[in-house]
Amino acid sequence: MEITFQLSLILYFGAMVLGFLELFRNSKAITWTMLALLGAGFGLHTVSIMISYFMAGHLPITNPHEATSFFAWCIVFLFFVLEYRYKIGIMGSFIIPFAFALMLSSALLPMEVKPLAPVLQSSWLGVHTFFAFLANASFALAAGIGIMYLVQEHYVKGKKHLAGLFQRLPSLQSLDEINYRLITIGFPLFTVAMITGMLWADTAWGSYWSWDPREVWSLITWLIFAIILHARMVAGWRGRRAAVLSILGFVTIIVAFGGLKLLQTGQHVFL
Amino acid sequence: MRVLVAGLNHKSADVEVREKLAFGGEKLGAGLHGLKAVDGLREAVIISTCNRVELYTSVDEPDSASKNIMAFLGSFHGIQAGPLEKALYFHKDRDAVRHIFRVASSLDSMVLGEPQILGQLKAAFDFSLKNKATGVLMNKLLKKAISVAKRVRTETRIAESAVSISFAAVELAKKIFSDLSDKSVLLLGAGEMAELAAMHLKSSGVREIVVANRTYERGCELARNFTGRAVRFEEFPHEMLSSDIIVCSTGASDYVIKKSHMHHIMKGRKQRPIFMIDISVPRNIDPGIDGLDNIYLYDVDDLQGVVDANMGGRKKEAQKAEAIVAEEVEVFERWLASLQSVPAIVALRQRAEDIKNQELLKVINRVRLDEKERKAVEYMAAAIVNKLMHPPTAALKEDVEDRDNLIAIIQKLYGLNGDTNG
Structure with missing residues (x-):
């Protein structure tokens, strides 16, 4: 773990603390400092990933440390895209903890770089994992926005305490729309990741699908988000239900990502 | 002054x-x-x-x-x-x-x-x-x-929150919907407070106001005021499929909108969120409706509660504001005090300048000086005056407690009479 990674971990931590402060205080200075710390952390994080990339010669996601770190990177990247588009500073309070938790676990996970098994040395590695991580990151953000929705709905339905955080959170409709947009971005990416994964499995092991636990969990995740989209279009499942489901979907991803890693089984053993 | x-x-x-x-x-x-x-x-x-x-x-x-x-x-x-x-x-x-x-x-x-x-x-x-x-x-x-x-x-956040029922309603609408400009309001009945709320919503830029009143003519009249559209009262359930904000005050003695209606209507709306404001007493909208998803129902007491809480918040913010005012009064007082010594400074400078000019004139008249020498003498006179006048001027400009006293002393020392009090 080199210095750029450590520094970005510290910067993310600082940004997270400011994010918590932001929940209780209305201050542009806090928001700007939070974004600045996160931005600086993101820059160093990018450098850290690029160093590993050039050292390994492929996308650095072949051990748990690298994979979680890259996941965190994707979340922060998407956060900035969203922040640029919607300018909702308070979003940081809800999203940065995700990124920091992943960075922290990344720092604690094994980080030896094993040489890549020859069957896996393929350009599918980059394509499959890139789409998978970007998809998961958009689902992570959708879950964060979902939490924001539930908090804001709690205020509106509670009819009390309509000051402070209530004032700083965006409207329910905006949150619902952002949540929906993130899922409509994440879902096709996830689908592409599934397809490329199948093609890669075929070239590596000679079979598209082998009911490997990771594959099963991915299918479950895919189904959950397919249901979210379908229910929204057909039955108008929006707002609270969409928020809850997207949080559930992200929990599934975390289980698939973290839980299976602990078990270390299946073909995805390296991830 | x-x-x-x-x-x-x-x-x-x-x-x-x-x-x-x-x-x-x-x-x-x-x-x-x-x-x-x-x-x-x-x-x-x-x-x-x-x-x-x-x-x-x-x-x-x-x-x-x-x-x-x-x-x-x-x-x-x-x-x-x-x-x-x-x-x-x-x-x-x-x-x-x-x-x-x-x-x-x-x-x-x-x-x-x-x-x-x-x-x-x-x-x-x-x-x-x-x-x-x-x-x-x-x-x-x-x-x-x-x-x-x-x-x-x-x-401070002294002016942040709404402190009237109709503004509270508008503020809530802004936290439920992202953009009011594509939302339409259905005015059910025509109480005074309902009209006021509708007017505030209109000025916040809602797309359309539809009025459904039991007396159709009165509804038309109201609709004209809002440059909106009137419908027959019986048609309101149909209008609820497309309206986003319902302001209700019909004066009926029972619920006009019941929970079972709302199930139906929400299905027809594909669960698009709806903000319902019940200003009538007794209430015209079944309060149980609030338990349904994507419906946000506020009655008069709810809105009054919001207003009261906001007022309390303003009082708290007012304390911060008082501190700011106190600080600024201090700053202004200092400026005002420094202003008092301006006439004294001007008089002092004027007196020195007068003496210098008189004495210069005497010398120039008495002694023959060429151009260069005259310049040197003038320069010397100006330098002596400036150097002598600098400390009292600086003292007058300084932020001292008994400025009046200092001004009096300087007036006496330099023989400055006349109006120097400003």
Whole structure:
């Protein structure tokens, strides 16, 4: 773990603390400092990933440390895209903890770089994992926005305490729309990741699908988000239900990502 | 020159007295003109709103000026001294400055933090400025008051939350919907408060207002006021499929919208969120509806609760605002004190300059000097004067406690007589 990674971990931590402060205080200075710390952390994080990339010669996601770190990177990247588009500073309070938790676990996970098994040395590695991580990151953000929705709905339905955080959170409709947009971005990416994964499995092991636990969990995740989209279009499942489901979907991803890693089984053993 | 405020507000005087003393319309110009002629008064700004009539002035001596102002008000408005004396309050110097800052920051308003007062103050100041009724002191004071008010606005949340039921409704609508400009409002029945809420929603930019009233003609009339559209009362369930905000006050004695209706309607709306405001007493919308997803139902008590909580919040913010005002009064007082020594400095400099010129003239007349020598002598005289005058000037400019004393001493030492008190 080199210095750029450590520094970005510290910067993310600082940004997270400011994010918590932001929940209780209305201050542009806090928001700007939070974004600045996160931005600086993101820059160093990018450098850290690029160093590993050039050292390994492929996308650095072949051990748990690298994979979680890259996941965190994707979340922060998407956060900035969203922040640029919607300018909702308070979003940081809800999203940065995700990124920091992943960075922290990344720092604690094994980080030896094993040489890549020859069957896996393929350009599918980059394509499959890139789409998978970007998809998961958009689902992570959708879950964060979902939490924001539930908090804001709690205020509106509670009819009390309509000051402070209530004032700083965006409207329910905006949150619902952002949540929906993130899922409509994440879902096709996830689908592409599934397809490329199948093609890669075929070239590596000679079979598209082998009911490997990771594959099963991915299918479950895919189904959950397919249901979210379908229910929204057909039955108008929006707002609270969409928020809850997207949080559930992200929990599934975390289980698939973290839980299976602990078990270390299946073909995805390296991830 | 000292600051003096004379005035009355909603706390000191009833509306009957306030309206008698108001400087509305034509009266303002005449009033300002008359006020300027008051003995011992140098600058004046008149602010006249429905909650207050106040005169901001700079005077030579506050006590006698107060009497003169009272006499002026009595004769201008034709009011006897008794009731006038009871209604009026006077603030001088530091208290006057604080009062003006508090008024500008809306800390003295009937509805704490209401924003109109600042605009009214600006208008009053502009009027005096145009009529040349202000000078250095009032210009600085009023500009400062405006900037203090802005500081209070940005650094505290005193004006952030809605403190009337109809504004609370608008504020909630903005936290439920991202953009009001594509939302339509259905006005069910036509109570006064419902109309007010609809009007505020209209001015917040909603797309359309639809009125469904039991008397169709009355509905049409209302719809015209909002440049909206009227429908027959029976059609309201159909309208609810496409409306986003329902404002209900029908005067019916029972629920007009029931939970079972809403299940149906929400399905038809594909669960698009709906904000329902029930202003009727007794209530016209089944409160159980609030338990359904994507429906946000507020009745009068809910909205009143929001208003009360917001008012409490404003009071808390007002404490922060008072601290800002106190700080700014301090700053202004320092500036005002330094202003007092300006005439003394000018007189001192003038005296030195006069002596220098007299003595130079004597020398030049007595001794023959060529151009270069004359320049040298003039230069020397100027240098001696400047160096001698520097310490007393600097002392006068300094921020000292007993400035009056210092001014008196310097006047005596340098033989400065005449009017140097400003």
